[in-house]
Amino acid sequence: MGSSEERVVAVIMVGGPTKGTRFRPLSLNIPKPLFPLAGQPMVHHPISACKRIPNLAQIYLVGFYEEREFALYVSSISNELRVPVRYLKEDKPHGSAGGLYNFRDLIMEDNPSHIFLLNCDVCCSFPLPEMLEAHRRYGGMGTILVIKVSAESANQFGELVADPDTNELLHYTEKPETFVSDRINCGVYIFTPDIFTAIQAVSSQRKDRANLRRVSSFEALQSATRSLPTDFVRLDQDILSPLAGKKQLFTYETMDFWEQIKTPGMSLKCSALYLAQFRFTSPHLLAHGDGTKSTAITGDVYVHPSAKVHPSAKIGPNVSISANARIGAGVRLISCIILDDVEIKADGDYNAKLGVTILGEAVTVEDEVVVTNSIVLPNKTLNVSVQEEIIL
Numbered sequence: 001m002g003s004s005e006e007r008v009v010a011v012i013m014v015g016g017p018t019k020g021t022r023f024r025p026l027s028l029n030i031p032k033p034l035f036p037l038a039g040q041p042m043v044h045h046p047i048s049a050c051k052r053i054p055n056l057a058q059i060y061l062v063g064f065y066e067e068r069e070f071a072l073y074v075s076s077i078s079n080e081l082r083v084p085v086r087y088l089k090e091d092k093p094h095g096s097a098g099g100l101y102n103f104r105d106l107i108m109e110d111n112p113s114h115i116f117l118l119n120c121d122v123c124c125s126f127p128l129p130e131m132l133e134a135h136r137r138y139g140g141m142g143t144i145l146v147i148k149v150s151a152e153s154a155n156q157f158g159e160l161v162a163d164p165d166t167n168e169l170l171h172y173t174e175k176p177e178t179f180v181s182d183r184i185n186c187g188v189y190i191f192t193p194d195i196f197t198a199i200q201a202v203s204s205q206r207k208d209r210a211n212l213r214r215v216s217s218f219e220a221l222q223s224a225t226r227s228l229p230t231d232f233v234r235l236d237q238d239i240l241s242p243l244a245g246k247k248q249l250f251t252y253e254t255m256d257f258w259e260q261i262k263t264p265g266m267s268l269k270c271s272a273l274y275l276a277q278f279r280f281t282s283p284h285l286l287a288h289g290d291g292t293k294s295t296a297i298t299g300d301v302y303v304h305p306s307a308k309v310h311p312s313a314k315i316g317p318n319v320s321i322s323a324n325a326r327i328g329a330g331v332r333l334i335s336c337i338i339l340d341d342v343e344i345k346a347d348g349d350y351n352a353k354l355g356v357t358i359l360g361e362a363v364t365v366e367d368e369v370v371v372t373n374s375i376v377l378p379n380k381t382l383n384v385s386v387q388e389e390i391i392l
Helices: 044-050 067-081 095-102 104-110 128-138 194-213 217-223 235-243 264-281
Strands: 008-015 056-063 085-089 114-119 122-124 142-148 158-162 169-174 183-191 249-253 258-260 301-303 319-321 332-338 353-359 370-372
Touching: 008 044, 008 095, 008 104, 044 056, 044 067, 044 114, 056 067, 056 104, 067 085, 095 104, 095 194, 095 235, 114 128, 122 183, 122 264, 128 142, 128 183, 128 249, 142 158, 158 235, 158 249, 169 235, 169 249, 183 235, 194 235, 258 264, 264 301, 264 332, 264 353
Parallel strands: 008 056, 008 114, 056 085, 142 249, 301 319, 319 332, 332 353, 353 370
Antiparallel strands: 114 183, 122 258, 142 183, 158 169, 158 183
């Protein structure tokens, strides 16, 4: 493990049922962080990336979901990775930095020298060991993962300017109205424990301002609508923006893929990105077959060991098939996410075909049905072809 000074902990923000509403209807039946991408729960990808961090002591998942919704997954992933994973439920919204501060005593139990902070709804290669190495070289309080995007899309994210030689963060602004930079914040950070002092300072400033306002009842009335709770601290506006240019924050740029998983459509794209990454990180998870004695597999495909796929089916590219699914003879699947207990039948003269589609748990697709660009929620039976529909 190394000395206690070298220990690292990771905190993954998983949100809650009242957040991430743009991911509906996929999050109506399953918590968004547990929705499968490339056959693994969304949160599994950042967790498995954390496993590569040297001297990792603990992983914390922080969110608003009930603990019972994560209990089974947390137990299984802890055993699988042999790293302690713990779910921490927030009692109320504290903001992205306030949520971290709220659990500071637990996070600091292992006396970590560094704390990774990741957002669950980020899809990327998570170059965490490389970030840690760069962060130690910089010698600052924090390092932010950044990526270059098109100038047209940059204003959807936090834009930043960094020194081209030292990589110091010079300027940061969240979703600006006018163009600032084509470098954006990826939602992946590493901090020293000094981050807690910085968050505490924001809370203290708020308390001081609140006390000053009480001197004037008129001022209090004016500011009541726009003042934030003293323990609600946002990482972007309250920490990154004020500390930019003060030699405390630095950037690490990734040249690899990066996406935000906000909508159902993005889940298909990100599943494909993770499947492609498996070629390098987990090739044993990818299915193989040439169509002679086994199913014909094209491109990157994940098939759960308990799923049954007929040898005459044609699967791929970019398909993930979850537990206990049954895929019948001659079925064709392209760019699909198939959840647990789905059955796609093949009894007729024409084979079922599905493309760019997500099938929820225990969905049944009858023979000769064609489904394209659609989302089908759990426990539905499709006996007619559908295109560009959401079947609730």
